[in-house]
Amino acid sequence: MWRYLVPLGAFLALAVFLWMGLGRDPSTVPSPLINKAAPEFRLAQLHEPTQQIGRADMLGKVWLLNVWASWCVACRQEHPILMELSRTRLVPIYGLNYKDKREDGINWLAQFGNPYVVSASDIDGRVGIDYGVYGVPETFVIDRQGIIRYKHIGPVTVDALKTKILPLVKELEKT
Amino acid sequence: MKQLLETSSNSISGIAGEETQKFHFCVSLLLLAMLWVMPLWVVAGEAQPMADDPVLEKRVMALSAELRCLVCQNQSLADSHAELAQDLRREVRDLMKSGKTDPEVVEYLVARYGDFVRYRPPMNSATALLWFGPLILIVGGGIVLLITLSRRRKRIAEVTPLSDAERTRAAMLLNNKVNDGAGENRA
Numbered sequence: 001m002w003r004y005l006v007p008l009g010a011f012l013a014l015a016v017f018l019w020m021g022l023g024r025d026p027s028t029v030p031s032p033l034i035n036k037a038a039p040e041f042r043l044a045q046l047h048e049p050t051q052q053i054g055r056a057d058m059l060g061k062v063w064l065l066n067v068w069a070s071w072c073v074a075c076r077q078e079h080p081i082l083m084e085l086s087r088t089r090l091v092p093i094y095g096l097n098y099k100d101k102r103e104d105g106i107n108w109l110a111q112f113g114n115p116y117v118v119s120a121s122d123i124d125g126r127v128g129i130d131y132g133v134y135g136v137p138e139t140f141v142i143d144r145q146g147i148i149r150y151k152h153i154g155p156v157t158v159d160a161l162k163t164k165i166l167p168l169v170k171e172l173e174k175t
Numbered sequence: 176m177k178q179l180l181e182t183s184s185n186s187i188s189g190i191a192g193e194e195t196q197k198f199h200f201c202v203s204l205l206l207l208a209m210l211w212v213m214p215l216w217v218v219a220g221e222a223q224p225m226a227d228d229p230v231l232e233k234r235v236m237a238l239s240a241e242l243r244c245l246v247c248q249n250q251s252l253a254d255s256h257a258e259l260a261q262d263l264r265r266e267v268r269d270l271m272k273s274g275k276t277d278p279e280v281v282e283y284l285v286a287r288y289g290d291f292v293r294y295r296p297p298m299n300s301a302t303a304l305l306w307f308g309p310l311i312l313i314v315g316g317g318i319v320l321l322i323t324l325s326r327r328r329k330r331i332a333e334v335t336p337l338s339d340a341e342r343t344r345a346a347m348l349l350n351n352k353v354n355d356g357a358g359e360n361r362a
Contacts, residue, residue, distance in 0.1 A: 026248065027248070029245060029288065029289060029291045030289060030291075031288075031289065032285070032286060032287070032288070032289040032290075033287070099258070124262075125259075125262050126266075129262060129263065129266060129287060130287060131287070132287040132288050132289075134245035134246060134259055134288065135245075135246065
């Protein structure tokens with residue numbers, strides 16, 4: 001009896017692990033920054049380069065940090081969803097204009113609409129590195145204390161908003 | 176190809192052909208020049224990060240080879256031409272210039288991108304199976320092998336011994352066989 005059950009059990013265990021592996025996206029790397037303080041930054045604003053914006057300015061409210069660039073194709077895909085989200089006023093979206101030319105970023109927003117309260121210009125990508133950005137777009141949910149609670153890699157989808165981001169925002173706003 | 180054939184037939188048929196031939200010659204010359212220049216261009220592009228300090232650059236490349244590029248995950252930071260990899264190499268270079276040791280630089284990257292950036296995973300609860308799995312497999316396999324062997328030995332020992340009559344018959348058969356074999360060999 002054992003000589004059949006043991007190999008069968010081993011096979012089933014292997015099959016379960018491999019099956020789980022199939023469903024996982026190897027391109028999404030879990031961020032070590034979740035539940036840690038969002039890195040401090042101070043950058044020129046995209047539209048008003050003489051004025052700066054930083055993490056400290058958003059303390060006290062729950063906000064989204066959306067990393068975008070005019071050269072990023074997937075950003076166009078998520079853009080209408082961000083526009084829609086900004087219209088609902090459920091949560092303020094701040095942009096991190098990652099490795100972009102200033103004019104390109106401004107033109108892009110003029111063409112497709114601007115869902116951001118403010119965008120910060122991260123021209124050399126250093127703040128992006130501090131946030132562990134490795135592909136654009138990425139979206140962070142940051143709570144009142146300035147702690148990163150969630151990171152969405154890739155374009156924001158309606159599904160991700162409904163099932164993950166907005167419920168989390170709602171919960172964080174209660175505290 | 177079709178155009179090439181046409182021009183060659185033109186060149187046989189007269190003055191118009193001569194013109195195209197000249198044109199052709201110029202184009203080939205230009206292409207040759209481009210072929211000659213292009214490698215220089217590429218080399219110049221690659222050599223650029225070789226900063227003023229070759230010792231530092233060597234250190235940067237040595238450490239980058241141990242780090243994973245997050246964009247193209249099967250490449251190291253040293254191999255990758257992705258823009259992020261270039262930025263991260265710049266970051267590594269700057270950190271080293273400011274006097275950080277290699278482990279400190281790795282820690283800087285791990286704090287931002289997680290253990291995933293390391294090609295050699297650290298030992299912790301999540302990677303314990305990875306580190307000790309092969310050892311467990313080989314020890315487990317060895318134990319199973321030893322148990323199987325000892326069981327078999329016992330089974331062999333348990334076989335009832337031959338009786339005297341069987342033994343003499345066996346010896347006779349064996350002797351005959353040996354003799355026969357030897358005879359054949361000699362012949």
